[in-house]
Amino acid sequence: MIPEIDLLNTHFAGRKWNTETQTAFMQLLREENFFNGEGVNDPAFSARDRINRAPKALGFVALSPVIGLTPAGKALIQSKRKEEIFLRQLLKFQLPSPYHKPTDKAAAFWLKPSLEIFRLIRHFGSLKFDELMIFGMQLVDYRLFDHIVSKIEQFRTAKAQTEQNYKSFRNEYLTTELKTIYSEEITSGITKTRESNDVSLAKFLQTKASNMRDYTDALFRYLRATGLVNISHVGKSISIAPEKLQEVDYFLAHTDREPCFVDDEKAYSHYLANPAIPQLFTDNKDLLLAKIQSEFSYIKVDRTSSITELKDILYDEISRRKEAIINEQIIEIKDYHLYDNIHATFNQIMDKSLYDAPLILEWNTWRAMTMLDGGQVTANLKYDDFGNPMSTAQGNVADIVCDYGDFGLTVEVTMQMGQRQYEMEGEPVTRHLAKLKKETGKPSYCLFIAPQINEACIAHFYALHKMNISYYGGVSTIVPLPLNIFQKMIEDSYKAAYTPQPQQIKQFFERSNEIAAASADERAWYQGITNEALNWLR
16 A cells, blocks of 8 residues: 555646546556556556555545645655554544445444454454454444344354354354345345346355455454554464553543544545544553553653654664564574474465465465575565564565575565466566566576466466576576475475585576476476475485
8 A cells, every 4th residue: 555655646646536547547556566466457447446445545645636645644654653653544444434425225334443343352352253254244333332242252152052063153154144134135136246147145145255254354454454463373363462452442442433524524534634643552651651661671761752752762672672583583493493383384374274374375484494594584574563474575575585695586475376376476576586686686596486386387487497588687597386395395404414505595496497498398397396396405
């Protein structure tokens, strides 16, 4: 969101938001390194879909009478405490609003959704993804809070008493809830969905369930972006981080639950764009001072410092602590103390038993590369305050960058499979490698890892071994490996009687160039380099 609204403001501030500017914006956006998407078939629609939703709904951009960043949007781009800015906007977002007027068919919304979901999580301590999906999405009015609490408690009781396996139990419970939610449409026979001509009840319920799942997934990601929650990827649950309980309790107690300015767009826009409201825990100077002293008692703080100065002190100390935690993890990883955990995590990814597998794949591959050999290995993902993975790398950088002194390596990972793997990953992977070559001036290679490798990717990467393209810094040595082969490389490293050296990594990629030169086609090359990976330490 941040680079996209910055791009919009830089090139289109002061202009009308219409088909012309929407199309032009998408044309610019598609050329940016950070862009993930397509936006080709109907660029104006794609622009509206990206900007009219979260950026406008959360008050970061104004599109009328002309395009521009709001004070909240400017703060999001400029502030180093972005989680704070984002949290305030989430807490203000409401339904209904002048931006979101419900149709006759819509539910009777009356709430600030993020505020009430925070309250629901705080009430239970922890909520499963399924519980938020089935019941949290029904919380359309804050006055229904106790009713939703009761439904979740009934669900938990029924789950404890059932003899069914959980998947069957969950599916039956979800179907029952959906039939209740959409009873009027079902009774009236209005079961056609926008995406299909299939009017069957089964298709209707399947579509509604899929929509609820998508909304819940988005909700998890938005809440995680505030830095206030922990995600259990194994248990697929969300909870308030223990260190953040005071902060959450503060805004739950001090933020008005009632939607405001529902019929006054000017007043609502002004309210939503204000980056200083609602008041947070750290806006209270006495509470802020107490927090600094409780978490970092070794700091001597000047009590005459402004709130902004105190917030910067707290932010800087949290950043230093996070860096220290990650460095401690690196020491453990390099000593192979976490080998079993890394191996088990890859297996969980393959079994599809984790929430947000793309994030965990990126993080666990960083751990594996750190353990594999020497060098400076950097993951471009975002961490929370305690060194836990929070979000994947932005689109303008490689997932992982390894500096081995006289050469470099990018590592790209994806959960995408099939043709979409090639469409989403093929060109960006090559671009990221070219960027590293240009920045370092060193020979550089790329390792591409996915659960399965699509044939189009194999053909594409094979061709790049043979094509001297100046735009990509010459020949691009990109080796695609399925995750199980990469795991075998890690296992060989663990079992070796010595610590593998960076030169062995370089030799592996140079062998890829040799095999490509001697291969009749991409299949022969892929078979050859896969065999090489299975014996990379011989």
